[in-house]
Amino acid sequence: QQPEESASTLEPQPTAGQPVNPAAKNRLLIVDDVAANIRILANLLKDEYTIQVANNGQKALEIAQGNHRPDLILLDILMPDMDGYAVCRELKQKPETSKIPVIFVSALDEVEDESRGLALGAVDYITKPFQAQVVKARVRNHMNLKLKTDLLENLSNFDGLTQLANRRRFDEVLQSEARRLSRSGKPLALIMLDIDFFKPFNDNYGHGKGDECLIKVATALQQVIQRPGDLVARYGGEEFVAVLPETDIIGAAKVAEAMRRAVESLNYPHEYSSIADHVTVSVGYAAAELKQGPAEALLEQADHALYRAKSAGRNSVVG
Ligand code: GH3
Ligand code: MG
């Protein structure tokens, strides 16, 4: 019986670097031009993993770049049209697939074949005919390593409390967007946001409640930011930032106001605020074409705007 491509029954794969669902079964893509080979490997591994299959290189690349990216790939070398080496080279070149570990499974058993595969970035090389138990063990080891790598990447890019991108990730995205947009001449917008009277909130309700409030605010902000390419991050304690590529000052003002309103709509009780009976935020924004200066200058502008929003009485938006 042919293994099914059960990918469509799964939740969409989170974009690279986003928190992974530990309960989900890990995906294994098997690439081979011979159906019988696929069947053998699939039967061997289907209890442990969600099996995806491709009978040629092009199909393999499509699946690897799709919405259900595999966690690991078993890759045949000798295939018509596009051989396994070429597939591996393409996978390693593209940022969205470069981190997926590849194990070659091939009848080519010369030292040159194996070393060529490893030089292309494959993590392992298994020769056919193979020992079933050895394949199982090697796949398991590499899968575990991949999951640990994912975990580390998540920890270094996301804030543990709110699950938003952290400052490190924000800086990275800001720099790469600035580089990209300074070439295209399109504008970049930044939003900086700070919770009003959060110190008295913490002092009176306690840090635990303060943390809960931060999570609620973060979720509300994330729901406003829906456009692909936009990023909202936790900049520091109770400060948040958003990067909006290809957005001008008018667009920035709209998003900034939507964020302010989203937090206000939470109606999150705060009886120690001097301006309301619920949690509010002050928002500063700025936008520019990046030919005019570095991204840091734009961030400073947004920060100054935020300061003016505070001075203007808080729960307000200033650009
Ligand atoms: P303003 O309206 O001027 O922003 O007043 P504020 O009280 O919000 O400003 P301030 O910067 O003085 O206070 C920030 C407070 O945020 C300090 C700290 O109690 C709280 N805070 C920062 N990070 C965290 C966190 O991770 N968890 C919790 N619970 N509180 C935090
Ligand atoms: Mg083959």
Ligand code: MG
């Ligand atoms: Mg602050």
Ligand code: MG
């Ligand atoms: Mg504050």
